[in-house]
Amino acid sequence: MANKPEIDLEEFRRVLGHFATGVAVVTALDSQGTKVGMTISSFNSVSLDPPLVLWSVAKDSLSYDVFVQAKYFAVHVLAMHQKDLVNRFAQSGEDKFDQFDCREGIDGVPILPEFAACFECSTEYVYPGGDHKIIVGRVHSFEEQDADPLIVHRSRFLRKEGSS
Ligand SMILES: Cc1cc2nc3c(=O)[nH]c(=O)nc-3n(C[C@H](O)[C@H](O)[C@H](O)COP(=O)(O)O)c2cc1C
16 A cells, blocks of 8 residues: 655645635634634635535634534624734633624624624534534625725735735
8 A cells, every 4th residue: 555645734734825815703602601702714605595604613722612512603704904803813712802892693693893794604514624623604694894805825914915
């Protein structure tokens, strides 16, 4: 049997970074009604009819169990002026919401006051995905605000002119 080529995981992560993405914050409520949220770049569209989107959650995230079990969640696509939210919601276990005046969305899911776009979803499927789970959501409502998008390329924010 031929030996499988070894993959250098750091190199793999680095080269994946050529695929520029938006950045989003996904939110939900845990079983106690506490707000949870995390920064993600794995968000993508899946289907128009029915309206489905997906993202993937790492098994080593503190909020992994909450998101895998959540019946509802909201995805906030971040705008360029929201770079500070990226680090804030990428820190494990912090009180990430204390400076935000959230409103209640679908089933009480916290909705941040600002975003480029927001999608309120119910969890339709959860699939295995290696060290992540892939969460497919059915979109129940969406809204947008007039804002330039925040784009990440090779671990850096893309500036407005289109250079990183
Ligand atoms: C730009 C960026 C994109 C990220 N994308 C994801 C992602 O798609 N899925 C994921 O599970 N973690 C992603 N992370 C890491 C989480 O935001 C980070 O692990 C966070 O601490 C998880 O919060 P928790 O441990 O409180 O659940 C990303 C981080 C950054 C900075």
